[in-house]
């Protein structure tokens with residue numbers, strides 16, 4: 342399979358939002374709002390344009406990854422910049438073929454070259470451990486409300502970059518979803534049925 346990675350262009354925005362909706366729909370909850378998060382993130386000053394990549398197969402976009410800036414704030418109020426990726430999406434029919442891996446590995450190399458310290462994510466540990474992500478607790482990094490759990494992970498972009506960096510992780514304000522605005526936005530996409538599925542995470546996985 343000849344997968345090509347390239348920067349996302351403005352003309353791709355709608356296609357990629359629809360791809361994100363297809364990838365996330367009914368996976369973590371009935372329906373999804375990640376396509377709206379993506380839409381808002383791109384407009385945010387925290388968005389990192391240089392790390393916004395699409396994966397193409399035969400000229401068709403089949404995957405996307407985006408990154409944004411966040412910070413780790415310690416108890417004295419000292420801040421350190423980190424980055425996080427997400428949404429990351431691959432079209433359902435093409436999942437499990439290494440496209441996600443390609444997107445993550447390519448962009449984390451660029452992120453390292455750009456001088457970023459570390460990537461912080463919420464995600465499935467079974468998947469992300471293979472890329473070197475570890476429980477954030479190892480670095481004394483906690484969620485905004487001081488918690489740790491397996492799904493909250495961090496990866497140093499080179500060894501020692503998180504030395505002296507500890508505290509609570511605050512992600513971009515752009516991740517906050519206004520429900521009314523979201524409902525309007527989602528209506529502009531083709532109708533899709535919301536369902537309860539067995540992939541939907543139990544609340545305790547994220548607490």
Ligand SMILES: CC(C)(COP(=O)(O)OP(=O)(O)OC[C@H]1O[C@@H](n2cnc3c(N)ncnc32)[C@H](O)[C@@H]1OP(=O)(O)O)[C@@H](O)C(=O)NCCC(=O)NCCS
Nearest residue numbers: 364365429430431436437438439440441442464465467468
């Ligand atoms: C997560 C996602 C981007 C991975 O992309 P992909 O191209 O399918 O992944 P890859 O082909 O690189 O890797 C496939 C491997 O990851 C595993 N994997 C993929 N998603 C996983 C998940 N959510 N939980 C656990 N394992 C997962 C597969 O089981 C497979 O394992 P194997 O190599 O041992 O067989 C893609 O599956 C997707 O779009 N999922 C829906 C949206 C989503 O969950 N995004 C991430 C939110 S944190």
